Amino acid sequence: MNSSVPPKRIYAVGSLRYTLGGVLLVCSWLLWGGFCYSMLVYMLVPTLLPLTLDSFHASGALIGLVVGSIPAAMNFVMNPILSTTSDRLRSKWGRRIPYLAFATPLISLFVILLGWTREIAVLLNQSLLPHASPELLGLILVCVFAILFQFFNLIIGSIYYYIFADVIPHEFIGRFMAFLTLSMTASGFVFNYYLMEYALEYSAWVYTVIGILFAVSFAAMCFFVKEGEYPPPPRNQAAHEPFAKRMIGWIRLYFRQCYRNPFFLMLFLGTAMTQVSTVCRSIFNLLFATKELHLTEAQFGKIMGIGSLVSLGVVLLIGYLMDKLHPLRIFLWSGIPVILINLWGYFYAVDYASFFVVGIAVVIIYSIQGQSIVPMYIALFPPEKYGQFSSANMMINSLLVIIANWGGGLAIDRFGYRFIFIWDLFFTTVATGILIYVYIRWRQLGGGKHYLAPEVE
Known part of the structure; x- marks a missing residue:
C-alpha cells in the first residue's frame, strides 16, 4: 500500500545527513x-x-x-x-x-x-x-x-x-x-x-x-x-625535501600569490584601515563617556543596548540589499556616514542627549560594516584559495592593529578621550579612498554579475 505521506527531505554536508529538524537543531x-x-x-x-x-x-x-x-x-x-x-x-x-x-x-x-x-x-x-x-x-x-x-x-x-562549513548544509x-x-x-x-x-x-x-x-x-x-568524516589530508608532494627548504618555498608561494596583485593588496589595506579606525573607540569609548561627559555606566549601557536593538532590524535589511547591490558597494559607502558622524560628534557630543545620537548611529553603521565584510570577502577572494586569502588579509589587519592600538593609546594620552572622533574620521577617510580604487578595479574585472578574481599565479 502506498503511503500518502511524502518522505522527509534529507540535507547533506560531507558525510553528515540531516532532516530539516536536524538542521534546525545543529x-x-x-x-x-x-x-x-x-x-x-x-x-x-x-x-x-x-x-x-x-x-x-x-x-x-x-x-x-x-x-x-x-x-x-x-x-x-x-x-x-x-x-x-x-x-x-x-x-x-x-x-x-x-x-x-x-x-x-x-x-x-x-x-x-x-x-x-x-x-x-x-x-x-x-x-x-x-x-x-x-x-x-x-x-x-x-x-x-x-x-x-x-x-x-x-x-x-x-x-x-x-565549523559552519563542515556541519551546516551549504544551502x-x-x-x-x-x-x-x-x-x-x-x-x-x-x-x-x-x-x-x-x-x-x-x-x-x-x-x-x-x-x-x-x-x-x-x-x-x-x-x-x-562533525562528520573527512578524507585523509593531502600529502605534501615535497615531503622528501628538507623541512627548512619546504617551509621557505611555502612562504614564498604564499606571499607571492596573496600580495603581488595590487587589487588584493589594496583590498587588504582598505579593510585593515577600517579596523584601525575603530580601535580608539572600541577601547576608550566608555572612558570618554564616563570621564569626559560624566555619564554613568548604566547610561552608557542603555545607549549601546538600544543601538544593538535597533541594528537588529538593520541586519535583515542589509542582508536583502547585499543580494541586490553587492556587499562591496555596501561596505564602501558605509564609510561616508562614519565620516559625517565623527565630524559631528567631535564638535557636538557634549552631554547625554548628543552622545545618545552619536552612540546609536555608530552602533548601526558598524553593524552594517560587520554584516557586509565577510560576504564581500566571499565575493572577491579566489574561491579555490579563500582560506589562504582570508589569512593573508588577517595578517595585514593584525599587523596594522598592533601598531594602531599602541599608537591610539599614546594619542589618547596626548590629546584626551575626545580624540576618538578624530582618529576614526582620519582612518575611515583613508580606508574609503583605498576602497574606491578597489571598487573601480572591481568594475573593470566584470563587476557584480561578471566579476572574475584576478589570476594570482
Whole structure:
C-alpha cells in the first residue's frame, strides 16, 4: 500500500545527513554558542578590561597594548598555524571540536580570574609578597590574565567560524549567518542594557557569571554538535625535501600569490584601515563617556543596548540589499556616514542627549560594516584559495592593529578621550579612498554579475 505521506527531505554536508529538524537543531546549538561567545569576547572583555586596567592606574598606551596590540600580534602568528593544523587534524571528535573543547574551560578560567584580580593581589601581598605594592601586583596580574585569556581565545576565534562549513548544509549557510549576526547583536543588547549598570560596582561577579555561562554553553555545543568524516589530508608532494627548504618555498608561494596583485593588496589595506579606525573607540569609548561627559555606566549601557536593538532590524535589511547591490558597494559607502558622524560628534557630543545620537548611529553603521565584510570577502577572494586569502588579509589587519592600538593609546594620552572622533574620521577617510580604487578595479574585472578574481599565479 502506498503511503500518502511524502518522505522527509534529507540535507547533506560531507558525510553528515540531516532532516530539516536536524538542521534546525545543529544551527540552534551553534547560534547559542555564538550568543555566549559574543557576550564574552565582544562585549564583556573589550568593555570591562580597559576599566579594570584603569582601576590600577594603567596608562592609555598600556591599555592599548594589552587590549589590542598584544592579541593582534599573537593572532598574526597563531591564526595561520591553527587554521592549517585544524584542516589536517583527524580524530574521532572531528577536526574542529577538539580545539574548541580544549580552549573553552581555559578561557572561562582566565575571565573569572580577571574579575577577582584585586582580591588575588591583596591575598598575595598579605601571604607571600608583603613588600610588594598591591596596586602593582594587581596591574601585573591583570596583564598576565588578559594575555592568557587572549591566547586561548585565539584558538576559538580561529576555529569556531570554520565549523559552519563542515556541519551546516551549504544551502542554509546564508540564512544561518544572518541569524548568527542577529544572535550576536542580541547578546550586545542584553549585556549593555541589562548588565552594564553593574559593570563597575560588581565587575567581579559580572566576569564570573558570564565566564561560567560561556563555559557551560560552549561545552554543551561541543558535545551536541557532531562533525562528520573527512578524507585523509593531502600529502605534501615535497615531503622528501628538507623541512627548512619546504617551509621557505611555502612562504614564498604564499606571499607571492596573496600580495603581488595590487587589487588584493589594496583590498587588504582598505579593510585593515577600517579596523584601525575603530580601535580608539572600541577601547576608550566608555572612558570618554564616563570621564569626559560624566555619564554613568548604566547610561552608557542603555545607549549601546538600544543601538544593538535597533541594528537588529538593520541586519535583515542589509542582508536583502547585499543580494541586490553587492556587499562591496555596501561596505564602501558605509564609510561616508562614519565620516559625517565623527565630524559631528567631535564638535557636538557634549552631554547625554548628543552622545545618545552619536552612540546609536555608530552602533548601526558598524553593524552594517560587520554584516557586509565577510560576504564581500566571499565575493572577491579566489574561491579555490579563500582560506589562504582570508589569512593573508588577517595578517595585514593584525599587523596594522598592533601598531594602531599602541599608537591610539599614546594619542589618547596626548590629546584626551575626545580624540576618538578624530582618529576614526582620519582612518575611515583613508580606508574609503583605498576602497574606491578597489571598487573601480572591481568594475573593470566584470563587476557584480561578471566579476572574475584576478589570476594570482
